[in-house]
Amino acid sequence: MEDVAALYRSSAILTEASALKEQVTAWRRDFHRHPELGLEEERTAEVIAAHLRRLGLEVKQGLARTGVVGVLRGSNPGRTIGLRADMDALPIQDQKQTSYRSTIDGKMHACGHDAHTSMLMGAATFLAKMRPPERGNIVFVFQPAEENHGGARLMIEDGLLRDYGIEAMAGLHVFPGVPTGEITAVRGVSCAAADTLFIRIIGSGGHAARPHQSVDAVAVAAQVITALQHITSRQVDPLDSVVITIGKIEGGTASNVIAPEVNLWGTVRTLNPALREQLPQQIERMVKGVTEANGAAYELEYQQGYPSVVNDVSMIDLLLEVADDVLGRGKYRMDRPSMGGEDFSYYTQHVPSVFFRLGVGDEQHARYPLHHPMFDLDEDALPIGVALLSKLALTYLGKS
Known part of the structure; x- marks a missing residue:
């Protein structure tokens, strides 16, 4: 050699x-x-x-x-x-x-x-x-x-x-x-830095025929998912790359039952360290606003992963x-x-x-x-x- x-x-x-x-x-x-x-x-x-x-x-x-x-x-x-x-x-x-x-x-x-x-x-x-x-x-x-x-x-x-x-x-x-x-x-x-997100939407269950007597966690979760995308499109500088993805949804038991809870799992990815530090607060503010507006509650866990x-x-x-x-x-x-x-x-x-x-x-x-x-x-x-x-x-x- x-x-x-x-x-x-x-x-x-x-x-x-x-x-x-x-x-x-x-x-x-x-x-x-x-x-x-x-x-x-x-x-x-x-x-x-x-x-x-x-x-x-x-x-x-x-x-x-x-x-x-x-x-x-x-x-x-x-x-x-x-x-x-x-x-x-x-x-x-x-x-x-x-x-x-x-x-x-x-x-x-x-x-x-x-x-x-x-x-x-x-x-x-x-x-x-x-x-x-x-x-x-x-x-x-x-x-x-x-x-x-x-x-x-x-x-x-x-x-x-x-x-x-x-x-x-x-x-x-x-x-x-x-x-x-x-x-x-x-x-x-x-x-990117890759962080993980868990959100539990807490409503109150009931009969699907009487939605006004319940707080539909599925409907609230859908609004939360949509609202999170407004962070990436309307609250972050377009020149800063960020991805918020909800990859798993779990909730409900039957088609005629309003679910009392829905669990969401997701990932948050960023390239800017300063933005990475800001996002947990922005996400919680959005989740809190949506759930309170609908009479629901929430639990949120945010864990930083790989930098x-x-x-x-x-x-x-x-x-x-x-x-x-x-x-x-x-x-x-x-x-x-x-x-x-x-x-x-x-x-x-x-x-x-x-x-x-x-x-x-x-x-x-x-x-x-x-x-x-x-x-x-x-x-x-x-x-x-x-x-x-x-x-x-x-x-x-x-x-x-």
């Missing part, structure tokens, strides 16, 4: 990473067959840890319950960069008819975390088989529970950044809307430099922020970080979006991810 200096001078790293495609694909398909939900990734963690030990890395298990960390130390002291992959699957039934479809009912890698894990294993393999970096350290972070428990926050609380002296973080997410061989990234705020992913400008510049070398000029696009949530955001709050989208789109394999029961990806993208993560780490350390 070529030495580090040669890899800095050319895109040979992609050629070398391509030699790992068969192995990385095999890992990805194995994880796809055996999906595990957040904080349950015990089999996945054992497969990862065993491989990292075979590579001769320092390995620690148990951060955030099922997290795995591997460390590749350079020949001399220097900076330390962390490369992160998430491991968890989703509670979705896999509807694909492939040899590697999920073998576990109701669980599926529908967000590409199996690919993220496999590519980082590939990067660890590639970097461990080279001579050690001249200076600095690379920490391979296999993180649980991105989808629902904030595994990144749990890893940090368990000492990940502090104990390993991580000074920068990098991560990627596969994306079927971007062609294979290309990437997209965002300067600054990249993903926004904020890409560091210097780390974005590093990514673009690496992309030019590995993929060729013009293979990246500066994109708009996403309203999706991502717990990589917790890393960005502590150290300069970069998070980008890796194209996995082709007409045959990537016809469905993330979180779809038919989701799949173009496995030709796997060695590209290996090469980009590896080169990012080497280039970062080379600038120290």
Whole structure:
């Protein structure tokens, strides 16, 4: 394998990473067959840890319950960069008819975390088989529970950044809307803060034939849902992105019974931190006004979830430099922020970080979006991810 200096001078790293495609694909398909939900990734963690030990890395298990960390130390002291992959699957039934479809009912890698894990294993393999970096350290972070428990926050609380002296973080997410061989990234705020909302509308039940003798919680809930959209369209600066979505409604028992209560669950997504702080009060003011006007009462719970992913400008510049070398000029696009949530955001709050989208789109394999029961990806993208993560780490350390 070529030495580090040669890899800095050319895109040979992609050629070398391509030699790992068969192995990385095999890992990805194995994880796809055996999906595990957040904080349950015990089999996945054992497969990862065993491989990292075979590579001769320092390995620690148990951060955030099922997290795995591997460390590749350079020949001399220097900076330390962390490369992160998430491991968890989703509670979705896999509807694909492939040899590697999920073998576990109701669980599926529908967000590409199996690919993220496999590519980082590939990067660890590639970097461990080279001579050690001249200076600095690379920490391979296999993180649980991105989808629902904030595994990144749990890893940090368990000492990940502090104990390993991580000074920068990098991560990627596969994306079927971007062609294979290309990437997209965002300067600054990249993903939205994602908060959760619960509202209980409290009326008084009765007979459907005599609505004037009751307070119809269903009718009030309908007005509340409509009123919440007036916040986004009439009370927020149109240049500030915000989404308020009620995704679940529960209430009523029969067609001829006026429901005494209705429960609403929703999500609130923002890019502006100041607006994020204002919205709970605006939402409660609206709910209170509608319910009082109709003689109903309410209960409201608002919980802040993942903060926004904020890409560091210097780390974005590093990514673009690496992309030019590995993929060729013009293979990246500066994109708009996403309203999706991502717990990589917790890393960005502590150290300069970069998070980008890796194209996995082709007409045959990537016809469905993330979180779809038919989701799949173009496995030709796997060695590209290996090469980009590896080169990012080497280039970062080379600038120290």
